[in-house]
Amino acid sequence: MKRIIITAAITMVMAVMCRAEAKIMLNSNIVKEGGVVKAVLYSNKPFSGSEVKFMGEKYPVFFRSYDKAAKEFTFLVLVPVPLETVGVKKLHIRYMMNGREYEHTEKIKVKKISAGRSDIQTDGKRAALGVNFGPENKIIKKRQEKRTSLKFDLPFIKPAEGEITSAFGKKRTYDGGSYGSTHKGVDIANKMGTKVAAANHGKVVEAATMKGHGVTVIIDHGGGLYSLYFHLKGVYVKKGVDVKKGDIIATMGSTGVSTGPHLHWQMNLFGVPVSPMDFLTMM
């Protein structure tokens, strides 16, 4: 009996030590449009040639940590689900380990969100400035092209205190329908000068004044994840500096095309706007 137990124990230890495939833990197989698919990969050997495919796009796999005691590598996969996506999609994870190729497929069910719609009165300001958003968005996109190693710790924090006045994914028209768009971040409204903190650790890749987005800060959190802060008043950080989660980076303002003091907080994953609020509960 004792021998059987010992044999069983050794077999279990061997199974864990020689686990051929990586263990893949998915946050959930059900995600809302504009959400994030999160997978954590555990293995006793480093990977090579890892790749994730989702909706025709390829995404990298990022090294997260190595547990010396458990001799275990942890990798993180974050994949954006664009807005206006619904239905069942396949997530393919491929990696090389010990010279062998492994592929793992998960079905992801994408549900619709209903963030509402509204018309915003800007007295023609939005339409007049519309032409300026193109070059601004080009600069903003360029700042988010780098794929740096992971710097963030989950979860993220809400960068400012205040009321959410406009949800992510809200359909908007301006001045009675002269211009339409979908809200790509969340608006947090509070008094002028309210402190704005870095939502997580990272590097400031932009701190500039723009005509449409107003005073803007962009932070690179690594792993293709960036946080954007628009319509600020004062900025306390410069391009190139490292920030910690909770560091005060700016104050709330109403610069650019804005109808009152608020922070537009946006999270972009590989350039795709995803729901910022989801990062507050992501572990």
Ligand SMILES: [Zn+2]
């Ligand atoms: Zn906004």
